[in-house]
Amino acid sequence: MSAWWRANRWYLLALLVLLPASVVVAMIPRWFPYLERQPAAESVERGDTARYSGADFTLTGLEVLDGDDWGVPEADVVVATLVVDVVEPVETVCELQVVSAEGAGFERFWDEAPYSSDYDVPDEYETRCSLAEAGSFDVRIPFLVPADEVTEPVVQVTAWGSLPRVLRLH
Amino acid sequence: MRARVAVPAGVGLVLLAFGATLFTPTDEVRMAPFPVAAGIGEEVASQHHVATIHEVALADVVELDGWRGTTSGVWLVAEATLAGYVERTTVGVDLFVDGVRFESTPRADSDTVDGRVVDPGLPVTGAILLELPRDILDRPGATSAVLRLGAAGDTRLDSVIEWRIDLTALEHHAEVELDRVRKGAP
Numbered sequence: 001m002s003a004w005w006r007a008n009r010w011y012l013l014a015l016l017v018l019l020p021a022s023v024v025v026a027m028i029p030r031w032f033p034y035l036e037r038q039p040a041a042e043s044v045e046r047g048d049t050a051r052y053s054g055a056d057f058t059l060t061g062l063e064v065l066d067g068d069d070w071g072v073p074e075a076d077v078v079v080a081t082l083v084v085d086v087v088e089p090v091e092t093v094c095e096l097q098v099v100s101a102e103g104a105g106f107e108r109f110w111d112e113a114p115y116s117s118d119y120d121v122p123d124e125y126e127t128r129c130s131l132a133e134a135g136s137f138d139v140r141i142p143f144l145v146p147a148d149e150v151t152e153p154v155v156q157v158t159a160w161g162s163l164p165r166v167l168r169l170h
Numbered sequence: 171m172r173a174r175v176a177v178p179a180g181v182g183l184v185l186l187a188f189g190a191t192l193f194t195p196t197d198e199v200r201m202a203p204f205p206v207a208a209g210i211g212e213e214v215a216s217q218h219h220v221a222t223i224h225e226v227a228l229a230d231v232v233e234l235d236g237w238r239g240t241t242s243g244v245w246l247v248a249e250a251t252l253a254g255y256v257e258r259t260t261v262g263v264d265l266f267v268d269g270v271r272f273e274s275t276p277r278a279d280s281d282t283v284d285g286r287v288v289d290p291g292l293p294v295t296g297a298i299l300l301e302l303p304r305d306i307l308d309r310p311g312a313t314s315a316v317l318r319l320g321a322a323g324d325t326r327l328d329s330v331i332e333w334r335i336d337l338t339a340l341e342h343h344a345e346v347e348l349d350r351v352r353k354g355a356p
Binding site: 072074075097103104106107108109110111113144145146149 | 254255256257258289290291292353354
C-alpha cells in the first residue's frame with residue numbers, strides 16, 4: 001500500500017490543493033455580488049450637507065429627550081430635524097432610522113415612531129421625507145429608543161434607488 | 171487482482187448512487203429555518219427577536235379587552251415578552267403538530283403580541299393566541315408540538331425561535347381572561 005501512496009503522492013497533493021481551490025473559485029461569483037450589496041455608509045457631520053438620491057441632506061438638530069416627560073417612561077424620545085433640498089426629484093421616499101451601538105455592543109436600528117409618545121411634531125415640519133418634488137423642506141421625525149441607553153444617536157438615511165449607499169448623519 | 175476489485179467496486183458505486191439519491195435533502199429540508207431552541211421561562215434571542223414565553227395553557231373560551239373568543243376547537247394561549255433584536259421586526263407565530271401548521275389567530279386583532287412589530291430594547295408583553303382543532307390532543311404529534319416564532323411571512327432559511335411543547339400536559343381552562351399588550355416585561 002505504501003508503494004501506491006508513493007506512486008500517487010503528487011496526485012494526492014494536487015488534490016489537497018485543488019479541492020479547497022475549487023470551493024473558493026465556486027464561491028467567487030456569489031461572494032463579490034454579496035459584498036457589493038452590503039450597505040456602504042457615508043458619514044456626514046452635523047451641519048454639513050451631502051447629496052443623496054438627488055437631494056441635499058443637512059442634519060440641523062438631534063436631541064435625546066427624557067421619555068418620562070413624553071409619556072413613555074420605558075423609552076427616550078430621539079428627535080431628528082433635517083433640511084432636505086430636492087434637486088433632482090425621484091419617485092421615492094427616504095427612510096430615516098436612528099442607529100446606535102450603545103447598550104447592546106452591536107448596532108441596533110430604530111424606525112420612526114410618530115404616534116408612540118406624547119411628542120407632537122410642530123406643524124411647520126414635514127413628517128414624511130418625499131423626494132418626488134423639487135424644493136426644500138424641513139423634516140422632523142421622532143423615534144423611541146430604550147431609556148438611558150442611547151446618548152449619541154446617528155441618523156441613517158436610506159432611499160431604495162440609491163442602495164447600497166446610505167448616509168449616516170452624526 | 172483488478173477483476174476481483176472491479177465487481178465489488180462497481181456494486182459499491184451503484185449502492186453509493188442509491189444512497190446519494192435517498193439522502194439528498196428535499197426542498198423542505200434545504201429551505202428550513204434556523205431554529206434557536208428555548209424553554210418556557212427562558213429568554214432567548216434569534217437574529218430578529220428577543221423572546222420569553224412565561225406560560226402556556228389551553229382554554230375553551232378566551233376574553234380579551236371585551237372580546238369573547240369562543241371556538242369549536244380549543245385555544246392555545248401563551249403569555250410572552252418580545253422585543254426586536256437588531257431592528258424593527260414583525261412577529262409571526264405558528265404551531266406545528268405532526269407536520270401540520272396552525273397559524274396564530276387573526277380574530278383578536280392587534281391585542282395580541284403576534285402580528286405586531288417590535289423594536290430593539292423596547293419589550294412588550296401580551297398574549298399569543300392560536301385556535302386549534304378539538305381533536306388536537308389525540309393527534310400523534312401532540313406530545314411534541316413546536317411553537318415557532320419568527321418574522322411574519324416567509325421564514326425559509328431565516329432565524330426563528332422554537333419551543334417544544336407537550337400539549338397533552340398543559341393545563342386546560344374552561345375560560346381565560348387575557349391582558350392586553352403592555353409595555354415592558356412582567
